[in-house]
Amino acid sequence: MSETFEPRILAFCCKYCAYAAADLAGSMRLSYPTNIKVIQVPCTGRVDIIHLLRAIEDGADGVYVAGCLEGECHFIEGNLRARKRVNYVKEVLKDIGIETERIEMYNLSSAMGPRFAEIAQEMTQKIKELGPSPVKMNQAA
Amino acid sequence: MIVADRKPFSELLEMVDGCNRIMIVGCKGCVTVCNVGGLKEVQILASALKIARKKTGTPLEIEETLLERQCDPEYIELLKNQVNDFDAVISMACGVGPQFLSEAYPEQRFFPAVNTTFFGGAVRHGIWEERCAGCGTCIIHQYDGMCPISRCSKSLMNGPCGGSSHGACEISPDTDCIWDRIVRKKMETGKVNDLINVAPVKNWRSSWHGGPRRRVREELTK
């Protein structure tokens, strides 16, 4: 247990923006932490509360949803809905007594490769500070 | 539909304290429509409970089930082979569900996951409003389609009271004064004379005040 903690973080990325930004980051040879596991979604509006909860349930230390800039969703307001769902899950985590920062919503455009890398850094750093998810810790015990 | 609110998570967590294996039963009726006790909500509650219990190192096994309705014995019966295999069962239906389940399976403990609130409808996606008090004597037509029993805070039959202010009820600026609406509609349509006579006192016997209600329809009974 004394090894350095490498968090497992799940990122639901919209294929029109965040996922494309991840590609761009790659071609720009920008490095971002390998802790991030990206799941491509057709729109963040497809991400439901249950997907976010199951990720936490199954041991993710952090989860985030990265969608288009507000007002620029391909499906008009999928990203706005995603934000509401993220907020809902934050409330659930609060009820359970788990840090609400373990789940976040981000908005960026496909041109923001560096921003994608920055978000990945930021999230990894934050989760490292928080430590392993209490779900995972006690599951192992 | 019957509208309900999910109970606070802490209350539900406390209900299953000490249980290792539970079942959550949703309902495809009203609570599915008002997004409080359908399949999705069953999954969300199950996941949240599992997260909470994993966190404390006391994992909870949860069976997720959904019934067509929980207000009909024929559907309740579908659980008979498994219902007693659990330490407890949470029903996500309205107040009818946990009672029908308890009556059918007296050996098992059933907990309500929702607080059943009112008869109403969705005025917009995500917003529900009360429309009926189930008083047993409908007079909606006398008030141009607006029920003063359920929608006036004082169930006045001869409103509006002096607390009506700018179209809102005295209890809150967010609550419409239904009497303001009734009166305006009557005046706009030249039917103010409909309101001239004093509406007689209501016979509350047709409502719950006459005792719990029961209906027997001979043409349907077997």
Added chain:
Amino acid sequence: MNEFKAASNLEKILKAGHFAFTGELGPPRGAAVQEVREKAAFLKGNVDSVNITDNQTAVVRMSSWAACLFLIQEGVEPNFQMVCRDRNRLALQADILGAYAHGIRNILCLSGDHCQFGDHPESKGVFDIDSMQLISMVKKMRDDKKFLSGGDLHEAPKLFIGAAANPFAEPYDYRPYRLAKKIEAGADFIQTQCIYNMKRFREFMKQANDMGLTEKCYILAGVTPMKSVGMAKYMKSKVPGMDVPDETISRLQGAKKGKVADEGIKIACEQIEEFKEMKGVAGVHLMAIEWENKVPEIAERAGVLPRPQI
């Protein structure tokens, strides 16, 4: 004597054509009888009858009928306020009979403020019947000697029946109709909501006169003198159904330091002067909320003393 419906002092004053002047007293938040007696002393001889509020603003106080009895002991005629919020039709009728048997002769029928306002917001409001139905129920008991159910009652409660009217609640155009309905239901007199917007009230009275309502019923104009600018602002913004024009507030603001209350009384007296001349207004109902000690001064300055003795 038989021409009177109840033969209360208030009814006699109104029937004789005098300009009536009624007061108001809020029972204590406790069993302090002395408080009631002290307040009553300020009102005695200065008003024709005193309204005793019934758990006003849904805050528990000594019961209205009990406080009424202390007023009778003090030689002051009470006007028993009764709200539909706290009693069902059984309790309402029982209290009406008891109140009458103890010498109460006036009743003011109200719906009552919603419980949510008061000190027990978690309580269950009754609202079995509404104020309109309460009026007609009292009339039925008095004139037909019948309970609401139709059963006979022995010895009718001969009460002078009052009701409230709020000319300032919307929709304005409907308010005279609602007044007509209360009169139809059996109201002998009306006490209005506190009046500040004189323009609106004049319009209301004109409509009432045109509809012939003032021929059928005595209308007492409600007056509450403002104690402070804060009170005026609070009533304007926080009290539902209250219409306080900006002029009232600016006039109070314009008063010299320490003279705001005096200005409030001055405004009230000016209103009363106008009501004395206003067609269809049969008197004034002075609601000096927690300001009973000022009633002698207000009555004096308003020129309504001495009160006629009948």
